[in-house]
Amino acid sequence: MPTVAAIVCFSAAACSPQQVIVIDGDTIVLQGEHIRLEGINAPELKGKCREESIRALRSRSRLMQLLAAGRVEIERDGYDRYRRTLAFVAVDGVAVGDVLMKEGLARKWVQQYSGQQEPWCQPDVGQALKTWN
Numbered sequence: 001m002p003t004v005a006a007i008v009c010f011s012a013a014a015c016s017p018q019q020v021i022v023i024d025g026d027t028i029v030l031q032g033e034h035i036r037l038e039g040i041n042a043p044e045l046k047g048k049c050r051e052e053s054i055r056a057l058r059s060r061s062r063l064m065q066l067l068a069a070g071r072v073e074i075e076r077d078g079y080d081r082y083r084r085t086l087a088f089v090a091v092d093g094v095a096v097g098d099v100l101m102k103e104g105l106a107r108k109w110v111q112q113y114s115g116q117q118e119p120w121c122q123p124d125v126g127q128a129l130k131t132w133n
Helices: 050-068 096-102 125-132
Strands: 003-011 014-024 027-030 033-037 071-079 085-091
Touching (some): 014 050, 050 096
Parallel strands (some): 003 071, 033 085
Antiparallel strands (some): 014 027, 027 033, 071 085
């Protein structure tokens, strides 16, 4: 699993250097604790289509860059259905999830997709236009 060295703070007074394992764009492991970034959904590495897998690699890579760029602040907020810790994660005060969503590497987490096609498998029109121009 890819790891990144980061200064991690669970409270203002408790910061220390840590090795953070980055599972994908919305899940990290810190000292054996699986932490799910609250409020976002990133594509899965073993996605339902090739496009999802490619996007998942980009999302994971960007999360690694963000975590290595400054002081990582983690505020726990319960657990998800898989018993991962849900947490707000920020780097130097900037919400990591917001950055990933702004860059198109994650989406706002919703409970259901109402039977729609997997959203990550739809063409990324914005990315296509960037590379075409």
